[in-house]
Amino acid sequence: VRFPPILSLEKREFIAPFQEAIRGTYPVLRPEQAQGIRLGPQGVAPGPKQVAWRFSDVDGGWRVSVTPEFVAIETTSYTSRDDFLKRLRFVLDALAEHVAPALAQRVGVRYIDRVTGDALENIGNLVRQEVLGIVATPLSEHARHSLTETVFAVPDSNEQLLARWGLVPAGGTVDPNAIEPIDEPSWVLDIDMFSNQERSFLPEEIVATAQRYTERLYSVFRWAVTDEFLRRYGGTP
Numbered sequence: 001v002r003f004p005p006i007l008s009l010e011k012r013e014f015i016a017p018f019q020e021a022i023r024g025t026y027p028v029l030r031p032e033q034a035q036g037i038r039l040g041p042q043g044v045a046p047g048p049k050q051v052a053w054r055f056s057d058v059d060g061g062w063r064v065s066v067t068p069e070f071v072a073i074e075t076t077s078y079t080s081r082d083d084f085l086k087r088l089r090f091v092l093d094a095l096a097e098h099v100a101p102a103l104a105q106r107v108g109v110r111y112i113d114r115v116t117g118d119a120l121e122n123i124g125n126l127v128r129q130e131v132l133g134i135v136a137t138p139l140s141e142h143a144r145h146s147l148t149e150t151v152f153a154v155p156d157s158n159e160q161l162l163a164r165w166g167l168v169p170a171g172g173t174v175d176p177n178a179i180e181p182i183d184e185p186s187w188v189l190d191i192d193m194f195s196n197q198e199r200s201f202l203p204e205e206i207v208a209t210a211q212r213y214t215e216r217l218y219s220v221f222r223w224a225v226t227d228e229f230l231r232r233y234g235g236t237p
Contacts, residue, residue: 001072001107002069002104003102003103009099010050015053021097022091023055026057027057034067051068063075073087073091084214085210093203096203101201103198103199104199106195108213110191110192111190112178112189114188115188117184120187123135123187126225126232127187131148131189133166135167145166145167145168147168149162157195160194162191162192163190165188167186170182170185174188189225191217193213
């Protein structure tokens with residue numbers, strides 16, 4: 001969730017009440033210098049460096065990031081939509097109470113799935129033929145990097161959905177801020193739904209929007225993968 005810059009968030013004494021509100025769930029704090037982002041006519045562009053307060057749980061599976069311009073929650077331990085939205089509401093309530101942004105300028109939800117190892121060799125049975133692209137052809141044995149990217153305008157709204165999928169080589173990434181390079185090739189499905197429409201910073205309404213996004217993103221995910229994909233990763237078709 002992006003909001004108008006609050007420069008006081010650079011200061012420890014200003015972020016302290018927010019930390020205290022979430023510390024029982026996210027007790028580990030690691031401040032970092034993060035790349036700022038500017039929204040302009042050409043879209044998102046790099047901005048000046050700024051402090052990023054990174055709060056995480058003890059296991060490191062969940063992380064909350066706060067900068068002077070946005071708050072984000074991310075996880076590598078996703079279990080359910082309900083759990084994710086509950087955690088998002090908890091963080092937004094704390095931010096609304098102790099930081100009080102006036103507006104939300106951007107709301108987005110992003111899911112990233114990554115296939116590696118033996119599953120990558122069986123990718124033709126895990127995702128739809130329409131998604132495979134070059135991987136479904138005899139040229140696949142020579143392909144090292146192949147990425148498809150599509151931006152969809154969501155009907156009857158000002159929202160957009162960005163979908164990217166394809167092969168990523170060992171040591172490679174399509175987004176270093178979100179997809180960590182690993183030492184083996186992988187196949188990635190990256191889907192992101194967002195809106196840049198300004199709205200009041202009301203946690204209940206933002207979470208309702210996020211819930212709608214998760215449902216739409218799941219429908220795209222479910223279209224892209226097969227029943228075999230779900231079974232392989234512990235799901236139920």
